[in-house]
Amino acid sequence: xxxxxxxxxxxxxxxxxxxxxxxxxxxxxxxxxxxxxxxxxxxxxxxxxxxxxxxxxxxxxxxxxxxxxxxxxxxxxxxxxxxxxxxxxxxxxxxxxxxxxxxxxxxxxxxxxxxxxxxxxxxxxxxxxxxxxxxxxxxxxxxxxxxxxxxxxxxxxxxxxxxxxxxxxxxxxxxxxxxxxxxxxxxxxxxxxxxxxxxxxxxxxxxxxxxxxxxxxxxxxxxxxxxxxxxxxxxxxxxxxxxxxxxxxxxxxxxxxxxxxxxxxxxxxxxxxxxxxxxxxxxxxxxxxxxxxxxxxxxxxxxxxxxxxxxxxxxxxxxxxxxxxxxxxxxxxxxxxxxxxxxxxxxxxxxxxxxxxxxxxxxxxxxxxxxxxxxxxxxxxxxxxxxxxxxxxxxxxxxxxxxxxxxxxxxxxxxxxxxxxxxxxxxxxxxxxxxxxxxxxxxxxxxxxxxxxxxxxxxxxxxxxxxxxxxxxxxxxxxxxxxxxxxxxxxxxxxxxxxxxxxxxxxxxxxxxxxxxxxxxxxxxxxxxxxxxxxxxxxxxxxxxxxxxxxxxxxxxxxxxxxxxxxxxxxxxxxxxxxxxxxxxxxxxxxxxxxxxxxxxxxxxxxxxxxxxxxxxxxxxxxxxxxxxxxxxxxxxxxxxxxxxxxxxxxxxxxxxxxxxxxxxxxxxxxxxxxxxxxxxxxxxxxxxxxxxxxxxxxxxxxxxxxxxxxxxxxxxxxxxxxxxxxxxxxxxxxxxxxxxxxxxxxxxxxxxxxxxxxxxxxxxxxxxxxxxxxxxxxxxxxxxxxx
Numbered sequence: 121x122x123x124x125x126x127x128x129x130x131x132x133x134x135x136x137x138x139x140x141x142x143x144x145x146x147x148x149x150x151x152x153x154x155x156x157x158x159x160x161x162x163x164x165x166x167x168x169x170x171x172x173x174x175x176x177x178x179x180x181x182x183x184x185x186x187x188x189x190x191x192x193x194x195x196x197x198x199x200x201x202x203x204x205x206x207x208x209x210x211x212x213x214x215x216x217x218x219x220x221x222x223x224x225x226x227x228x229x230x231x232x233x234x235x236x237x238x239x240x241x242x243x244x245x246x247x248x249x250x251x252x253x254x255x256x257x258x259x260x261x262x263x264x265x266x267x268x269x270x271x272x273x274x275x276x277x278x279x280x281x282x283x284x285x286x287x288x289x290x291x292x293x294x295x296x297x298x299x300x301x302x303x304x305x306x307x308x309x310x311x312x313x314x315x316x317x318x319x320x321x322x323x324x325x326x327x328x329x330x331x332x333x334x335x336x337x338x339x340x341x342x343x344x345x346x347x348x349x350x351x352x353x354x355x356x357x358x359x360x361x362x363x364x365x366x367x368x369x370x371x372x373x374x375x376x377x378x379x380x381x382x383x384x385x386x387x388x389x390x391x392x393x394x395x396x397x398x399x400x401x402x403x404x405x406x407x408x409x410x411x412x413x414x415x416x417x418x419x420x421x422x423x424x425x426x427x428x429x430x431x432x433x434x435x436x437x438x439x440x441x442x443x444x445x446x447x448x449x450x451x452x453x454x455x456x457x458x459x460x461x462x463x464x465x466x467x468x469x470x471x472x473x474x475x476x477x478x479x480x481x482x483x484x485x486x487x488x489x490x491x492x493x494x495x496x497x498x499x500x501x502x503x504x505x506x507x508x509x510x511x512x513x514x515x516x517x518x519x520x521x522x523x524x525x526x527x528x529x530x531x532x533x534x535x536x537x538x539x540x541x542x543x544x545x546x547x548x549x550x551x552x553x554x555x556x557x558x559x560x561x562x563x564x565x566x567x568x569x570x571x572x573x574x575x576x577x578x579x580x581x582x583x584x585x586x587x588x589x590x591x592x593x594x595x596x597x598x599x600x601x602x603x604x605x606x607x608x609x610x611x612x613x614x615x616x617x618x619x620x621x622x623x624x625x626x627x628x629x630x631x632x633x634x635x636x637x638x639x640x641x642x643x644x645x646x647x648x649x650x651x652x653x654x655x656x657x658x659x660x661x662x663x664x665x666x667x668x669x670x671x672x673x674x675x676x677x678x679x680x681x682x683x684x685x686x687x688x689x690x691x692x693x694x695x696x697x698x699x700x701x702x703x704x705x706x707x708x709x710x711x712x713x714x715x716x717x718x719x720x721x722x723x724x725x726x727x728x729x730x731x732x733x734x735x736x737x738x739x740x741x742x743x744x745x746x747x748x749x750x751x752x753x754x755x756x757x758x759x760x761x762x763x764x765x766x767x768x769x770x771x772x773x774x775x776x777x778x779x780x781x782x783x784x785x786x787x788x789x790x791x792x793x794x795x796x797x798x799x800x801x802x803x804x805x806x807x808x809x810x811x812x813x814x815x816x817x818x819x820x821x822x823x824x825x826x827x828x829x830x831x832x833x834x835x836x837x838x839x840x841x842x843x844x845x846x847x848x849x850x851x852x853x854x855x856x857x858x859x860x861x862x863x864x865x866x867x868x869x870x871x872x873x874x875x876x877x878x879x880x881x882x883x884x885x886x887x888x889x890x891x892x893x894x895x896x897x898x899x900x901x902x903x904x905x906x907x908x
Contacts, residue, residue, distance in 0.1 A: 125462055125517075125518070129462075129514075132514050133514050133515060133518055135514075136510060136511070136514040136515050137515070139510075140411060140511075140515075143411075143414060143415060143418060143507075144414065146418050146422075147414055147417060147418045147421075150418060150421045150422070151421075154335075156421050156425065156426040156427065157426065157427055157428070157432065158426045158427070158428055189326055189327045189363075190324060190325070190326060190327070190362055190363075191324070191325040191327065191340070191344075191360060191361070191362030191364055191365070192322070192323075192324060192325075192360065192361050192362060192594060193210060193214075193322075193323045193324075193325065193344075193347075193358065193359070193360045194313075194320045194321070194322055194323075194358070194359040194360075194594055194597060194598070195207040195210055195320065195321050195323070195351055195356060195357075195358055196315075196316070196318035196319065196320040196321070196356055196357045196358075196359070197318055197319060197354075197355060197356040197357075198317060198318055198319075198355075199319070200312075200319040202354070202355070202356065203312075203318065203319040203320065203321050203356065204308050204310055204321055206321075206351050206354050206356045207225055207310065207321035207323060208225065209350065209351075209354075210323070210347045210350075210351060210358065211223045211225040211323055213343065213346070213347050213350070214323075214325055214343065214347070217339070217340070217343050218328070219327065219328055219336065219339060219340050219343065220325045220326060220327060220328055221326040221327070221328045222325070222326045223323060223324075223325045223326075224323060224324045224325075224326075225310060225321070225323040226308075226309045226310060227304055227309050227310070227311065228309070228705075231278060233705070234278055234705065234706070235278055235279050235283070235289075237704045237705060237706055238278060238279050238284075238289040238292055238293060238706065239279060239283065239284070239289060240693070240696075241292070241696060241701060241704055241706065242284070242288035242289050242291075242292055242690075242693075243288070243648065243653050243656060243657065243690060243693055244647065244648050244653055244693075244695070244696035244700070244701050245292045245295070245296075245646055245647065245648065245701060245704075245706065245707070246288055246291060246292060246648060246656070247291060247292070247295045247645070248622060248644070248648075250288070250291045251648065251652065251656055254656060254659065254660070255655065255656060255659045258659075258663050258666075258669040258670070259668065259669050259670075259671070259672070261286075262286075262669060262670050262671070262672040262673050263672040265286060265287045265672070265673060266672040266673055266675070266676055268287060268290070269281065269287075269673075269676060270676070277289060277290040277293055278293060279293075284686075285673065285678055285682060285683055285686050286673075286683075286686060286687075286690075288690075292706070295645065295646075296646070296706050296707075296709075301313045301314070301315070301597070301598060301599040302322055302598050302599070302600070310322070313597050313598055313599075315596070315597040316597070318356075318357065320359075320597050320598075322598065325362075327340070327362075327364055336364070337364045337365070337367040337368035337371055338368050338371060338372065340364050340365070340368065341364070341365055341368035341369070341372075344358075344360050344365065348360075359590045359593050359594050359597075360590060361587065361590055361591040361594050365587055366587060369584050369587060373870060373871075380865060381862055381865040381866065384861055384862075384865050385858070385861045385862040385865070386406075388857070388858065388861035389405075389406070389443055389858045389861060390403060392854055392857050392858060393405060393450075395528060396450075396451075396527070396528055396531055396850070396854055397450055397453065397525040397526065397527070397528075398525070398526040398527075398528065399523060399524070399525055399526060401520055401523055402450060402520075402523065402525065404516065404519055404520055405443060405446035405447070405450065405516070406443070407511060407515070407516065407519065408442060408443075408445060408446060408507075408508040408509075408511035408512045408515075408516060409442045409443055409508060411507050411508060411511045412442040412503075412504035412505060412507045412508035412511070413504060414507070415503045415504050415506070415507030415508075416499075416500035416501060416503045416504030416507075417500070418503070419499050419500065419502075419503035419504075420496055420499050420500045420503075423499055424496060424499075427496065427500070428492075428496055431496040431497050431500050441479065441501075441505065441830070441858075441859055441862075442504060442505060442508035443855070443858045444475070444833070444855035444858065444859070445472055445475075445476075445508055445509055445512040445513075446512050446516055447851060447854045447855040447858065448468055448471065448472060448475070448837060448851045448852075448855060449464055449465055449468050449472070449512065449516070450525055451843075451847060451848075451850050451851030451854055451855075452464050452467065452468060452842055452843040452847050452851065453525035453527050453843075453847075454527045454531070454532055454535070454843065454844075454846060454847035454850045454851075455842070455843025455844035455846060455847030455848075456843050456847070459524070459525060461516075461517035461518075461520050461521055461523055462517045462518075462521075464517075465513060465516075465517045467842050467843075468842055469513060470785075470840070471836055471837050471840045471842060472509065472512070472513065473509075474781065474782070474785055474786075474836050475832075475833040475836055475837065476505065476506070476509045477778075477781055478778050478781070478782075478829050478832040478833055478836065479505060479829045479830065479832075479833055480502055480505060480506070480829075481774045481777050481778055481781075481829055481832075483497075483498050483501040483502050483505065483826065483829070484498060484502055487499065487502075488766075488770060494822060531850055532846055532850070535845075535846040535847075535849040535850050535853070536846050538849060538893060539845055539846060539849060539893070542893060542894055563807060564803050564804065564806075564807040565807075566807070566810075566811075567806065567807025567808065567809075567810035567811045568803070568806050568807055568810055569810070570810035570811060570813075571806060571809065571810040571815075571816045572813075572815045572816065573815070573816050573817075599638075600729060601638060601729050601730040601731075602727065602728070602729060603727075603728045603729070603730075603731040603734075604751070604752055604753045605728055605731060605734055605737060605749065605750065605751045605752075605753070605754070606725055606726060606727045606728060606750050607624060607725065607726040607728075607740075607741065607747055607748065607749055607750065608723060608725060608747075608748045608750050609621050609624065609723065609724050609725070609726060609746055609747050609748075610718075610721045610722070610723045610746040610748075611721060611722055611723075611746050612721060612722075613722060614649070614650075614697065614698040614699075614722055615649040615650055615651055616746075617643070617698075617722050617723070617724055617746075618643060618644045618647055618648070618649045618698065619644075619649060620744065620745065620746050620747060621642045621643055621644035621724060621726055622642075622644040623744060624642070624726055624740070624741070624744060624747055625640060625642050625644055625645070625726065627740050628640050628726070628728075628740065631736055631740075635732070636731075636732045636733070636736045637728060637729070637730060637731055637732070637736070638729045638730025638731075639728075639729040639730065640726055640727065640728050640729060641709065641710060641713060641726070641727045641729075642710075642713065642724075642725075642726040642727075643698065643710055643713050643714060643724045643725075643726075645710070646701060646702075646706075646707050646709075646710045647698050647701040647702070647707075647710075650695045650696070650697065653695050653696070654695060657690065657691045657693070658691075660687050660690050660691050661687070661691045663687065664684050664687040664688060664691070667680055670683050698714065699714075702714055712725075713725040713726070713727065721746075734751055734753070734754055737749055737751070760817075760818050770825060774825060774828055774829065775795060775798070775799075775828065778795065778798075778828075778829070778832050779791050779795055782794050782795070782832075782836070786836075786839070789898075790839055793835075793839060793895060794832060794835040794836060794839055794895070795832070795835075796835075796891075797831045797832070797834065797835035797888060797891045797892050797895065798827070798828040798829075798831035798832050798835070798888065800887075800891045801827060801828075801831045801884055801887040801888040801891050802824055802827065802828060802831075802884070804887040804891075805824065805827060805880065805883045805884040805887050806824075808883050808887075809879075809880070809883065814876075814879065815876075817872075817873070817876045819873045819874075819876045819877040819880075820876050820877070820879075820880045822877060823876070823877045823878070823879075823880030823881045823884065824880060824884060826881055826884075827880065827881055827884025827885065827887075827888060828884075830856075830859065830881075830884070830885055830888055831884070831887075831888035831891065831892065833852075833855075834852040834855075834856070834888050834889060834892035835888075835891075835892045835895055837851060837852055837892075838852065838892045838893065838895035838897065839895050839897055839898075840897060841897025845896075845897065848897075849893055852889055852892055852893075853889060856885050856886070856888070856889045859881075859885050860882055860885055860886070863878045863881040863882050863885065864878070864882050865878070866878025866879075866881070866882075867879040867882050
């Protein structure tokens, strides 16, 4: 066949060059403000909100805010003054970095303002136990108050006795104290905790801008490391936690893994090309891969506005698949002595086209999952593979017009021996063949029965042990152990909201008593419904003329007139709304729990501390109007399990699509023969995973989707038999080797999800090559070794 190009081919080639220039221009424009790459963990999380209202979405965003923008730092030293000094130096370092909107070390304590707030809000913020005691048994309350007055330590408070005989402000003050072991040190106005023989000083930093931006997170992580070194040199210790530090670790890990995968894939593919074809010019086979990577990046940015580092890690493995197109083209030199670039391309073009369609089926299936990371991977890989195919078909032959590969005799003999072995196996006695068949079926069933299904959100995470240990230490020292579970409470008005939260917290109190929950934060702890304030005022007014109720106080020498005057003052205090209470500096800790009016209702949160197990919360909200348990981690894990069925459906769908495509182009007989390869390869892969004790995760199933597409690819080339069976075996083997170089590296990833995906594809590719080698092409009749 003449190797000259046709006018159509020349026009398409020119169009391809123009498209490439436009693609590079697009990517350059997209990156004009820097690389739009993110390491935000929350981008990976599927949307699980089933609440038709906006309340749940706002509630989740409020709960996620500390993870996304806040960093907690503890600075410890055996000497209290030195601990504060070191903490001040760390705070100055953080502020000077210009990476934080605020760094809060000192608590502003204006005693006059605090006294005034306590006096004005002593009824609106009075804890429910004290309120009920005053209403139901004022004499018992007076007796308890008398005991407190006699105790010089128990009666100490911000408001002096003469301004608050009944001690309501001291009860409010006690309820407002920080939870856990952290306490305010008034001389230094810092929050401190004592543990491990050290005084620990707490500070909070609010990240400026996007905390999960790669450059921001890495810069903050560097600042924290420098601060840690300075504190350690001063004889102290520093602990830090926050989403920004996990983002920095994820970004660094992704850069390391993507670089390692790229280098190993590059070196391995270069060696394969040079050893198999023995021409330096064949290294231009990387050109389609580079174009594919650029196209995938541009497509991801165009659709999502940015690309996640996890997509880049998986995308680097695209090299191993995109190189298959030039590999199949160049591999035909083993069966075509007169191999010429354009002639060979025309002969393999049908197979390459069908192969592209089959491979894209596997990747496109990923786009129909609820996982944003897999959707991005699907877009990246689909665009990348399509661009690699177009570059291979339209540009590569013209870039290598005089290439004459020098096939390796060693590889040719190895392929012939493999095919001769398969031919011998076909000629084995029927009894032996049946025995081996049933043995393989039995082993496959046994392996599949050993499979362990495992789905967990933690498969996405690969946080360094040091970060996890520091987070655990901070929780142990401060006694603050927030959980991802919380309650969303809705009501028609604020009074009903506070009543519903109070009813909910009554149930939570039983969990605290049983040791299943350490504590909680609720709006009902800090604010009293206006109706309840009014009821308390009415009771106090009624008791003003009942000296017997306050005898315990008058017996201490407190003037009865002073007590009556205070009761009169209390009954005249204005009724305060929830918004007014939350505006007080006393209520700062609870402000984030208030969501305000949403869709004709008001909403607030009840957050939890130190939860032993999410299972204990299942029935807490039952029968409570307007109360919903939000367990995003549980919802995600349930979504993982539910999506397994979706993955199975996608796999069946991919078989149907591939089958229809093959039947349309090659016929029904070809369809049955070709689809046998991915089915057997899938079963064998599952059996091997079962015998090796590897858990089957959702990502393993998605790996099987890709494996099936590659198996169809290999089977098609064996079925077409262009260049002879040995040349086809060498072509698919070379392509499989380059795939293994990339996906084999994914299997070593520190992120469980990526490792599971890579391991499944690695095993699946090996099984696919072996199974595809058994395909006999109907277009070949000789020689014997080329027709197993």
